[in-house]
Amino acid sequence: MPKDFSFPIPFITNANIAVDYTSSEIDVISLDRIGIDVSWTTSNVNGILYVQATIAGTNFSTLLDANDNPIAIAIAGTSSFQAFDIDVKAFSKIRIFFDRTSGSLGTLNGSYLSKGRYNV
DSSP states (O other): OOOOOSSOEEEEEEEEOSSOEEOOOEEOTTEEEEEEEEEEEESSOEEEEEEEEESSSSOOEEOBOTTSOBOEEEEESSOEEEEEEEEOTTOSEEEEEEEEEEOSOEEEEEEEEEEEEOOO
């Protein structure tokens, strides 16, 4: 039975971001677009959170926006959230990567929601 993408699906739960963190992979081979919602709780962790993709399933690279800038958000010692709208037609999997630069206490949560499907 196919997954029901009509409600947010958690894929990151209380992940420790006091170190570099790589999320589980989201299988997007049959999807058109996904929305990714991430939130973090911290008072001192700093770093950059990136959206990454793969085609073959082995090598991930950071996605770029229309201006060739990385699709990323800085986390700078405060709790907050960010939503991403990602066109995933060309990819097989998406994930989140957090590159920690400093700090010792923080957690990350994330969910995704699909918009549009292909019959594959």
